[in-house]
Amino acid sequence: xxxxxxxxxxxxxxxxxxxxxxxxxxxxxxxxxxxxxxLVLLIQEIGRLYPNKSIIxxxxxxxxxxxxxxxxxxxxxxxxxxxxxxxxxxxxxxxxLKETMIELIYSEEEKYKKFTLPKDNLxxxxxxxxxxxxxxxxxxxxxxxxxxxxxxxxxxxxxxLLIAEKMFEKYSKLCDILKDNANFIFIDEYQDxxxxxxxxxxxxxxxxxxxxxxxxxxxxxQSIYDSGIGNIKDDSLxxxxxxxxxxxxxxxxxxxxxxxxxxIKQIPSKNTKETNIxxxxxxxxxxxxxxxxxNNNILEELKKTYIFNDWDFKNTLNTKELRLTHKLNAExxxxxxxxxxxxxxxxxxxxxxxxxxxxxxxxxDTNNFGYIIEKFPIFxxxxxxxxxxxxxxxxxxxxxxxx
Numbered sequence: 001x002x003x004x005x006x007x008x009x010x011x012x013x014x015x016x017x018x019x020x021x022x023x024x025x026x027x028x029x030x031x032x033x034x035x036x037x038x039l040v041l042l043i044q045e046i047g048r049l050y051p052n053k054s055i056i057x058x059x060x061x062x063x064x065x066x067x068x069x070x071x072x073x074x075x076x077x078x079x080x081x082x083x084x085x086x087x088x089x090x091x092x093x094x095x096x097l098k099e100t101m102i103e104l105i106y107s108e109e110e111k112y113k114k115f116t117l118p119k120d121n122l123x124x125x126x127x128x129x130x131x132x133x134x135x136x137x138x139x140x141x142x143x144x145x146x147x148x149x150x151x152x153x154x155x156x157x158x159x160x161l162l163i164a165e166k167m168f169e170k171y172s173k174l175c176d177i178l179k180d181n182a183n184f185i186f187i188d189e190y191q192d193x194x195x196x197x198x199x200x201x202x203x204x205x206x207x208x209x210x211x212x213x214x215x216x217x218x219x220x221x222q223s224i225y226d227s228g229i230g231n232i233k234d235d236s237l238x239x240x241x242x243x244x245x246x247x248x249x250x251x252x253x254x255x256x257x258x259x260x261x262x263x264i265k266q267i268p269s270k271n272t273k274e275t276n277i278x279x280x281x282x283x284x285x286x287x288x289x290x291x292x293x294x295n296n297n298i299l300e301e302l303k304k305t306y307i308f309n310d311w312d313f314k315n316t317l318n319t320k321e322l323r324l325t326h327k328l329n330a331e332x333x334x335x336x337x338x339x340x341x342x343x344x345x346x347x348x349x350x351x352x353x354x355x356x357x358x359x360x361x362x363x364x365d366t367n368n369f370g371y372i373i374e375k376f377p378i379f380x381x382x383x384x385x386x387x388x389x390x391x392x393x394x395x396x397x398x399x400x401x402x403x
Contacts, residue, residue: 009034012041014240016049019184019213026190026216026232029242030256030266032276035217038242039188040071042215046184047074054078056181058085059188068188078182082197083157086164087141089177093167098134100167101147101155105129114159118147165196168204175208183212190218192228202234221260231262243267246274249287 011027015038018025029035043055057068057079068079080088090097104115117129133149142154155163168174178185178200187193187201201214220231245253245266257265268284269276278285292302303313313319323329330339 008041008045009038011038011240011242012045014238015042015215016045018215018238018240019046022211022213023238024214024236025238025240026234027240027242028219028262028264030219030245030260030264031222032245032247033219033242033266034244034246035219035242036067036071036188037246039068039186039217042186043072043074043077047076050183052076053183054181055184055186056080056085057186057188058082060192064188082187082193083141083160086197086200087160089174089181090164090167091139091141093171093174094134094138095131096167096171097139097163098131100163100170101139101153102129102131104163104166112162114145114162116145118149120149161194161196165199165204168200172207175205176210178205179208179210179212184215185212186215186217188217189222190216190232191220191223191230192218195229198229198232202232202236220262244269245276246271247276249276249285251287251289255289 011029015025015027027035027038029038039057043057046053046055053076055074055077057077059065059068059079059081062081065079065081101115104112105117107115117127118133121127121129133147134153136150137148137152140152140154141160142156144154144156145159147153168178185201187197190198205214216232216237223230241264243264243266246269248256248266250268253266253268271277272282276285277283290307292307302308303311311319313321321332323332326343327336327339330336
């Protein structure tokens with residue numbers, strides 16, 4: 001199941017008791033507490049105790065999916081992002097999907113404003129749409145929202161969660177199907193889960209009388225995305241707190257305890273093999289904390305001052321720098337312009353998405369930029385093609401247009 005036999009920690013034992021009592025749970029712990037470690041241990045034990053039971057583990061990012069897969073090998077385990085998992089369930093039910101789409105288009109709720117009438121209808125001022133519109137097409141998951149009658153219509157990342165929640169609310173059979181997919185459903189990094197997803201797993205799924213166990217892993221204080229719910233307040237869940245910190249030095253633990261407002265107070269790990277324990281003394285590393293604030297990007301200058309005398313920034317094994325955005329990482333690594341091209345250039349990003357769809361054969365000359373933009377015309381407002389717009393301006397204007 002997992003490489004090597006891992007010692008079962010107390011929190012996992014509590015979860016196993018929840019499973020025995022058929023009770024859903026939520027495991028919360030601060031940074032460095034080892035929540036993913038607990039998740040891996042739990043899946044290992046479920047595989048041992050319930051070898052025929054299926055497990056679904058869903059998380060927010062592809063990186064998190066890859067990390068969990070790398071730690072566990074289990075034929076009964078399915079790991080996925082929340083978007084891919086929900087789409088896997090609802091995509092088979094095209095009639096219900098289309099009915100829900102139409103309902104949301106005409107909904108007056110603010111959160112459904114993303115769902116608009118097809119562009120052709122708006123241009124003709126035709127405000128009616130029904131199932132016949134989708135008679136010759138299906139709805140597929142793509143990078144953006146687009147409705148068409150003679151070819152597949154598309155919904156993007158944001159729309160999937162809204163549609164899925166509405167479908168689970170309307171069609172109880174989906175709740176049965178969801179529970180049929182797994183005996184255990186674990187949601188990792190619950191704090192970044194949207195309200196719609198929480199409704200599916202905490203409320204709508206209860207329409208099904210079938211039994212399964214749902215568990216949430218995360219930390220309400222570590223929300224990254226504004227769209228996440230942060231904390232889950234549900235008295236039906238058994239709350240389990242992880243208080244040991246396996247990663248941080250003593251000074252960092254003391255600081256984060258002052259910042260937390262949820263009652264969790266971390267303590268150093270009791271395991272002498274953890275990274276925050278000094279190998280020679282067996283005691284937690286003291287560490288130190290410095291707050292430096294500036295309106296200007298003066299970090300490189302600060303590195304040369306007495307503040308960081310004991311820091312060896314060239315030794316990446318001992319000195320780590322955390323930069324919170326891809327943009328900062330790109331600037332620090334010297335490829336700022338490449339980052340800007342990949343993220344901000346409209347034409348480039350659209351061409352990349354078209355190439356990823358693999359709509360060209362291997363024998364075609366994909367190195368020819370002119371050929372590619374001829375094969376994949378990119379439209380820009382009122383039917384104008386970007387290529388034609390670019391041909392009408394000089395080089396200096398092109399630079400302004402890109403900006």
